[in-house]
Amino acid sequence: NAGVTQTPKFRILKIGQSMTLQCTQDMNHNYMYWYRQDPGMGLKLIYYSVGAGITDKGEVPNGYNVSRSTTEDFPLRLELAAPSQTSVYFCASSFDPRSYEQYFGPGTRLTVT
């Protein structure tokens, strides 16, 4: 299994541009998550999904959108990028959210200038 994969690894955006961060998992997990990590800080939840067609907001959802059309994929869309969205983005998945571990991808480092 490849686990959780994310693309791209790095990206530089200009203010106002849009982009989609891709996340795919091959573990047949129902639960998927998007986090962002600012320098020197812990991770904060942006959005999560409990299954195909179901998404919900996390702690910091403003400026982002998600969709979940399949079990495997959970893309994160940034509309009108702002410098405050400069961060490292991690996607994660889990089988059961209550007691089992989350598996994280390698991250996407995004810079907005």
Next chain:
Amino acid sequence: DAKTTQPNSMESNEEEPVHLPCNHSTISGTDYIHWYRQLPSQGPEYVIHGLTSNVNNRMASLAIAEDRKSSTLILHRATLRDAAVYYCILRDGTGANNLFFGTGTRLTVIP
């Protein structure tokens, strides 16, 4: 979510045991205690979790106080590869919610 308190940083000599403390005085009866670590430039990885009893796995041991208001992650023999930020996280066992990451403890392993 109930919060946790951890020291900002700790040091350990290589091949010695490491005890990483975590306080969670507002823990509820349904909260699981999870530990994750994040190696430099990588995503977090699961280390261990528990509810009430002490737990052991191939990576570490988790000692949970009898009142559950604190816990300790124990690395039995620190290696250079264990240098990372360690996060102690409480997860509500009743809902489909996220991991709340604080700033964690940065562990430095001295050769």
